[in-house]
Amino acid sequence: MAEFKYEITQELGVISEGKYNIELNMVSWNDREPKYDIRSWAPDHSRMGKGISLTEEEMERLVELWNTRNEEDSFEE
């Protein structure tokens, strides 16, 4: 697997707890600009699980989709 560097630059909170916790953090990958990162982690952050990194705009769009998820599309965009 390709070598990569990451740094949790800001912990925003635990989404759910378990053997692994699902968390929202700001993570910088390979010294790049930090992105919002939704991912499962070992509680001590020693191991990471699957997840996804999103930009500010992508997070805003995700929240918009969530807030309108029950609305019928009255018109096609």
Place this chain on the structure above:
Amino acid sequence: MAEFKYEITQELGVISEGKYNIELNMVSWNDREPKYDIRSWAPDHSRMGKGISLTEEEMERLVELWNTRNEEDSFEE
């Protein structure tokens, strides 16, 4: 890799477009109850990328963390 079945039971929208699109969908894994799924996909859904599945409660918690991300913790829970 372990064999698994999935079905996109509801398409909730595209978060961002690219070679792969990041999307919010409801996905049922191995015939289980569908979960909210934030993931990159080939535009024709022929291939899936990395992502994460969240329950309704986990999505609500994620949105709550997002909405309060700039608030200083006035007190430790």
